[in-house]
Amino acid sequence: xxxxxxxxxxxxxxxxxxxxxxxxxxxxxxxxxxxxxxxxxxxxxxxxxxxxxxxxxxxxxxxxxxxxxxxxxxxxxxxxxxxxxxxxxxxxxxxxxxxxxxxxxxxxxxxxxxxxxxxxxxxxxxxxxxxxxxxxxxxxxxxxxxxxxxxxxxxxxxxxxxxxxxxxxxxxxxxxxxxxxxxxxxxxxxxxxxxxxxxxxxxxxxxxxxxxxxxxxxxxxxxxxxx
Amino acid sequence: xxxxxxxxxxxxxxxxxxxxxxxxxxxxxxxxxxxxxxxxxxxxxxxxxxxxxxxxxxxxxxxxxxxxxxxxxxxxxxxxxxxxxxxxxxxxxxxxxxxxxxxxxxxxxxxxxxxxxxxxxxxxxxxxxxxxxxxxxxxxxxxxxxxxxxxxxxxxxxxxxxxxxxxxxxxxxxxxxxxxxxxxxxxxxxxxxxxxxxxxxxxxxxxxxxxxxxxxxxxxxxxxxx
Amino acid sequence: xxxxxxxxxxxxxxxxxxxxxxxxxxxxxxxxxxxxxxxxxxxxxxxxxxxxxxxxxxxxxxxxxxxxxxxxxxxxxxxxxxxxxxxxxxxxxxxxxxxxxxxxxxxxxxxxxxxxxxxxxxxxxxxxxxxxxxxxxxxxxxxxxxxxxxxxxxxxxxxxxxxxxxxxxxxxxxxxxxxxxxxxxxxxxxxxxxxxxxxxxxxxxxxxxxxxxxxxxxxxxxxxxxxxxxxxxxx
Numbered sequence: 001x002x003x004x005x006x007x008x009x010x011x012x013x014x015x016x017x018x019x020x021x022x023x024x025x026x027x028x029x030x031x032x033x034x035x036x037x038x039x040x041x042x043x044x045x046x047x048x049x050x051x052x053x054x055x056x057x058x059x060x061x062x063x064x065x066x067x068x069x070x071x072x073x074x075x076x077x078x079x080x081x082x083x084x085x086x087x088x089x090x091x092x093x094x095x096x097x098x099x100x101x102x103x104x105x106x107x108x109x110x111x112x113x114x115x116x117x118x119x120x121x122x123x124x125x126x127x128x129x130x131x132x133x134x135x136x137x138x139x140x141x142x143x144x145x146x147x148x149x150x151x152x153x154x155x156x157x158x159x160x161x162x163x164x165x166x167x168x169x170x171x172x173x174x175x176x177x178x179x180x181x182x183x184x185x186x187x188x189x190x191x192x193x194x195x196x197x198x199x200x201x202x203x204x205x206x207x208x209x210x211x212x213x214x215x216x217x218x219x220x221x222x223x224x225x226x227x
Numbered sequence: 228x229x230x231x232x233x234x235x236x237x238x239x240x241x242x243x244x245x246x247x248x249x250x251x252x253x254x255x256x257x258x259x260x261x262x263x264x265x266x267x268x269x270x271x272x273x274x275x276x277x278x279x280x281x282x283x284x285x286x287x288x289x290x291x292x293x294x295x296x297x298x299x300x301x302x303x304x305x306x307x308x309x310x311x312x313x314x315x316x317x318x319x320x321x322x323x324x325x326x327x328x329x330x331x332x333x334x335x336x337x338x339x340x341x342x343x344x345x346x347x348x349x350x351x352x353x354x355x356x357x358x359x360x361x362x363x364x365x366x367x368x369x370x371x372x373x374x375x376x377x378x379x380x381x382x383x384x385x386x387x388x389x390x391x392x393x394x395x396x397x398x399x400x401x402x403x404x405x406x407x408x409x410x411x412x413x414x415x416x417x418x419x420x421x422x423x424x425x426x427x428x429x430x431x432x433x434x435x436x437x438x439x440x441x442x443x444x445x446x447x448x449x450x451x452x453x
Numbered sequence: 454x455x456x457x458x459x460x461x462x463x464x465x466x467x468x469x470x471x472x473x474x475x476x477x478x479x480x481x482x483x484x485x486x487x488x489x490x491x492x493x494x495x496x497x498x499x500x501x502x503x504x505x506x507x508x509x510x511x512x513x514x515x516x517x518x519x520x521x522x523x524x525x526x527x528x529x530x531x532x533x534x535x536x537x538x539x540x541x542x543x544x545x546x547x548x549x550x551x552x553x554x555x556x557x558x559x560x561x562x563x564x565x566x567x568x569x570x571x572x573x574x575x576x577x578x579x580x581x582x583x584x585x586x587x588x589x590x591x592x593x594x595x596x597x598x599x600x601x602x603x604x605x606x607x608x609x610x611x612x613x614x615x616x617x618x619x620x621x622x623x624x625x626x627x628x629x630x631x632x633x634x635x636x637x638x639x640x641x642x643x644x645x646x647x648x649x650x651x652x653x654x655x656x657x658x659x660x661x662x663x664x665x666x667x668x669x670x671x672x673x674x675x676x677x678x679x680x681x682x683x684x685x686x687x688x
Contacts, residue, residue, distance in 0.1 A: 066446050128395060134387055136382065136386055139449075140392070143379060143450045146442065154438075157431065158406050161410075
């Protein structure tokens with residue numbers, strides 16, 4: 001199944017990307033305050049959604065891995081964490097560009113940016129722990145992921161309560177979108193979701209493949225065929 | 228309940244050892260004092276600036292000193308592999324966690340108890356304006372640090388880069404705790420104190436701690452057993 | 454319930470990319486002393502770690518039985534005694550305090566008389582017993598560690614390089630103690646490089662190499678035959 005799914009998803013994502021870009025630049029209307037600059041929103045927000053989705057999947061599969069110790073859950077946690085770092089970086093960079101366009105500063109502690117930053121930090125921590133903690137890296141990182149994901153509602157509340165920056169001209173709440181903007185936005189979300197799935201599946205497959213190779217090598221060593 | 232009784236036994240063992248040598252308490256208290264001095268010297272003595280910066284300073288000091296003390300307290304269990312002995316004992320492994328967490332919470336509270344008057348002294352900050360709620364904030368903070376800290380310090384016991392990995396793992400997880408603590412402290416020592424805000428953040432800390440403890444109880448054993 | 458049988462079935466342990474144990478199966482029985490031999494990194498400590506419940510296997514399982522019935526969880530740990538290179542004792546506590554703590558954790562008799570009895574049995578100097586363990590010599594520390602292991606009357610005794618740091622007399626004395634425990638019905642497993650100390654006392658010899666069980670036999674082996682076996686199989 002996985003052999004066919006990845007090329008299919010990749011193709012769909014590529015098509016989706018082309019279509020979305022076309023729609024963003026030709027179909028989506030200008031937002032009244034920021035005009036052209038607002039269009040980065042169609043990149044920024046879906047990546048943020050994927051960041052949250054990835055973090056949650058990472059946290060849940062880390063928890064299952066800790067309890068069951070089946071490697072496939074660890075593969076999923078690792079894959080989603082690494083990809084979340086990439087998507088998170090995209091959120092922060094596009095957010096920074098947007099902030100410059102909207103408020104003329106390169107960074108703001110606006111609540112959604114702040115929240116993305118905090119999640120991203122925890123995920124970078126996850127990747128660092130995986131790399132440098134040696135033999136128990138998988139357990140430790142899983143623990144970090146579990147507590148990090150547990151913290152999401154607390155981070156949200158905390159950031160919400162301490163928010164010192166207005167949302168002026170930032171595109172507001174995605175739920176209040178209407179008409180063409182709504183279509184393009186959700187098209188964009190779908191595209192990046194497919195892209196996210198493609199990347200996760202590729203990474204999981206690669207990790208599973210590494211493990212299979214290792215196990216085959218062990219069998220060879222045991223049988224005396226390899227040395 | 229046997230879990231609590233054995234946890235008390237583990238905690239008492241730790242506290243007794245610490246009372247005997249006082250190594251961690253002395254070194255951490257001194258370290259916390261040094262941080263207070265450094266902060267005090269790096270800020271101009273303008274009352275409003277100070278008032279605004281003190282809550283953050285206090286919690287950063289607690290974070291640093293707390294993490295070092297945590298590492299040192301668990302290092303003790305490395306010396307003769309006594310952590311292995313505790314995990315081998317026919318007591319619920321949760322008791323090991325609870326016992327360690329209790330003793331660490333006491334330790335971190337002691338650190339906070341040193342930092343607070345020192346900062347109040349050096350920066351002429353009204354940290355004792357409303358001492359009881361402040362004490363509650365500090366204790367809740369200590370519990371949160373002790374909870375997550377014990378889980379990970381125990382898991383990191385045999386890992387080579389544990390000294391740097393402990394903060395790398397702990398600080399992202401503890402960000403809500405530090406922010407809540409800072410906000411609560413700020414609300415308590417402001418020129419016009421804001422008790423509603425303070426109690427909101429105290430409640431936040433309480434729920435954060437509760438969620439953290441429940442999660443620790445759930446996954447401690449799966450984390451600590453190799 | 455005293456354990457009388459421990460079954461190790463196809464035990465595998467992977468640490469990240471490294472495989473420490475690959476499908477090892479063994480059976481340990483009451484009143485038998487098993488010597489677990491092999492080079493460093495062969496997987497002996499990992500195997501002991503899993504049998505002592507401190508390490509979770511990647512695959513396979515260990516089953517503990519007492520009179521045919523399976524024993525689980527804390528009840529297994531109650532029956533395990535461990536003697537390792539580290540003393541497992543707190544340096545800041547005295548011998549008595551260390552043993553009191555163990556008595557409390559294992560719910561065994563911890564009054565002065567019981568502790569004195571076990572400390573006498575291991576031959577720990579009476580004057581040292583109220584000094585903190587940090588002041589002990591290596592030999593004294595080993596005696597305290599042995600007292601700690603014996604206090605709880607374990608039926609499964611696991612020893613990881615217990616002879617390291619002991620002089621010849623100390624090693625032989627410990628070997629005698631272990632033989633006595635075996636005779637009293639305990640399951641004794643020793644991981645060691647000191648073939649001389651266990652020569653003639655083994656009932657079961659198992660040799661590990663690169664995580665695999667490459668040799669297993671029952672019977673007492675002399676020092677020379679142990680040496681030969683080791684050279685033959687452990688490399």
